[in-house]
Amino acid sequence: MSRDLILQAIISGILMGLIYALVAVGLSLIFGLMEIVNFAHGEFLMLAMFATFWLWAVFGLDPLISLPLVAAMLACGGILVHFGIIRRLLSAPMLAQVCGTFGLAVALRAGAQFLWTPDFRTITSPMSAGRVEIGPVFIGQPQLVAGLICLFAFAALWAFITRTDTGLALQATAQDRQAAAVMGIPTERMWALGWAIGLGCVGIAGCLLSTFYYIFPEVGVNFALLAFVAVALGGFGSIIGSLVAGVLIGLTESLGGLLLDPSYKTLIVFGLYLGVVIVRPMGLFGRF
Amino acid sequence: MLLEVENLEVAYGDYQVVWGVSLAVAAGESVALLGPNGSGKSTVVNTISGLLPAKAGDIRFNGVSLVDRPTHARAPLGIAHVLERRRVFPHLTVQQNLFLGAWHSAARAARGETAQRIFGLFPRLLERQNQLARTLSGGEQQMLAIGRGLMALPRLLMVDEPFLGLAPQVAQQLQSVFETLKSEGMAILFIEQNVRLALSMAGRGYILEGGRLAIAGPAATLVDSPEVRRIFLGV
Ligand SMILES: Nc1ncnc2c1ncn2[C@@H]1O[C@H](COP(=O)(O)OP(=O)(O)O)[C@@H](O)[C@H]1O
Ligand SMILES: [Mg+2]
Numbered sequence: 001m002s003r004d005l006i007l008q009a010i011i012s013g014i015l016m017g018l019i020y021a022l023v024a025v026g027l028s029l030i031f032g033l034m035e036i037v038n039f040a041h042g043e044f045l046m047l048a049m050f051a052t053f054w055l056w057a058v059f060g061l062d063p064l065i066s067l068p069l070v071a072a073m074l075a076c077g078g079i080l081v082h083f084g085i086i087r088r089l090l091s092a093p094m095l096a097q098v099c100g101t102f103g104l105a106v107a108l109r110a111g112a113q114f115l116w117t118p119d120f121r122t123i124t125s126p127m128s129a130g131r132v133e134i135g136p137v138f139i140g141q142p143q144l145v146a147g148l149i150c151l152f153a154f155a156a157l158w159a160f161i162t163r164t165d166t167g168l169a170l171q172a173t174a175q176d177r178q179a180a181a182v183m184g185i186p187t188e189r190m191w192a193l194g195w196a197i198g199l200g201c202v203g204i205a206g207c208l209l210s211t212f213y214y215i216f217p218e219v220g221v222n223f224a225l226l227a228f229v230a231v232a233l234g235g236f237g238s239i240i241g242s243l244v245a246g247v248l249i250g251l252t253e254s255l256g257g258l259l260l261d262p263s264y265k266t267l268i269v270f271g272l273y274l275g276v277v278i279v280r281p282m283g284l285f286g287r288f
Numbered sequence: 289m290l291l292e293v294e295n296l297e298v299a300y301g302d303y304q305v306v307w308g309v310s311l312a313v314a315a316g317e318s319v320a321l322l323g324p325n326g327s328g329k330s331t332v333v334n335t336i337s338g339l340l341p342a343k344a345g346d347i348r349f350n351g352v353s354l355v356d357r358p359t360h361a362r363a364p365l366g367i368a369h370v371l372e373r374r375r376v377f378p379h380l381t382v383q384q385n386l387f388l389g390a391w392h393s394a395a396r397a398a399r400g401e402t403a404q405r406i407f408g409l410f411p412r413l414l415e416r417q418n419q420l421a422r423t424l425s426g427g428e429q430q431m432l433a434i435g436r437g438l439m440a441l442p443r444l445l446m447v448d449e450p451f452l453g454l455a456p457q458v459a460q461q462l463q464s465v466f467e468t469l470k471s472e473g474m475a476i477l478f479i480e481q482n483v484r485l486a487l488s489m490a491g492r493g494y495i496l497e498g499g500r501l502a503i504a505g506p507a508a509t510l511v512d513s514p515e516v517r518r519i520f521l522g523v
Binding site for chain 2: 165171175176182184185186188
């Protein structure tokens, strides 16, 4: 096996991992803030991809143009989910909370199948189409653009959370909701903001993913699964943890697929997860 | 009156723990809310700040009823609540903890100056300003919790068992800070189990027993009251 092939796998693994990471960070943020697991996370990724697809198919908007629009749509969706569903479930038993987001996932998937059929769709020749040559390897340009924008989104999120008053208030609410509230920080608004940011990240990831991936109603299932692994691997509530774990998963998948057999790649990812969690149950960067 | 609590009743679900409690704090006054463990002190003060809903009764601050206001809308009126067991934000720095305390706009505009004043009261916090709060000692965390409360520029400071588990020197230092705040005209509501300590700082006291007001009066009469001794020692 040539060195170039391995290098190729490493680069494409990192790029895919950055997308996993951005999906995972939304999940992690929402969990860290209010201890709610969003089982519909993958379905929101699917919705973002379909939104991107229809904006392209109907209005001729390239995904790179519709990116802010799709992110904003998903962020608004997050606020709606918070006030429409989650808020009512906060004082309900654990099982009801699980059923709430899980039911939403089933409904969204069924709705997508009904409205748009189970067909696979693609966005043909997006603006970012093509290949770039990095030394001896060729990388798909859509993947490269997607990975870089995801990395940029991470940097922006990190700056927001750690450098702005609102971002710090979000962290404060996650760490001690009551202490934050008596200081005047509005818990409800922080939770809604968490959902907006969490699903906004999914919107960015889904929009970029649709430039090189099939778009179909079930597309979110596998991504959500990997996002759950990334969150547990990186540590619940940790932003850096999601980034590192997402990239690690992307790398494991692509290197594992290359060195062993592509059909084993998911198995290898779960092996990595079990290995880390046995040694460090709180995940790589977790606090619990 | 700055704070007036009238016939307050509070329940956790169906389990009522506070029965018809009334108390008042005037502007600039220091008052102690006393009672043995489990007598309902924290429940009362958590209801004043809105963390728990009042089942019945009224709470007024400066004449404005608080009962329909969400928790976060009470701080801007001038109430600061330093929660039991410090509750600093463990993964944020000392300085970030303090600045978050100045959330509402009036406090935020002055937060640089207020922080300097708090560093003057607690020089240890200045030394540690870039450390994460979880790396502080218990005494330093209590200083931070109080400092964070003061960042909101309150007219009334409610502190829930601030001396719990502190070394005597730290407790003394804290006491002198409270004396300074009193002399600056801040009203303070001390929530305490330690009758002597609290009544050495407060002018008046209210004593809770089993969620009901048992006795109230000036500090001097409470300190030596046999009834108070009975409530706290069960003799
Ligand atoms: N979250 C809670 N749920 C149910 N009961 C509680 C809760 N918190 C406190 N209590 C009960 O309420 C009573 C008063 O508690 P608390 O206000 O904490 O007393 P204090 O602060 O005086 O020690 C106690 O009997 C306690 O067991
Ligand atoms: Mg208490």
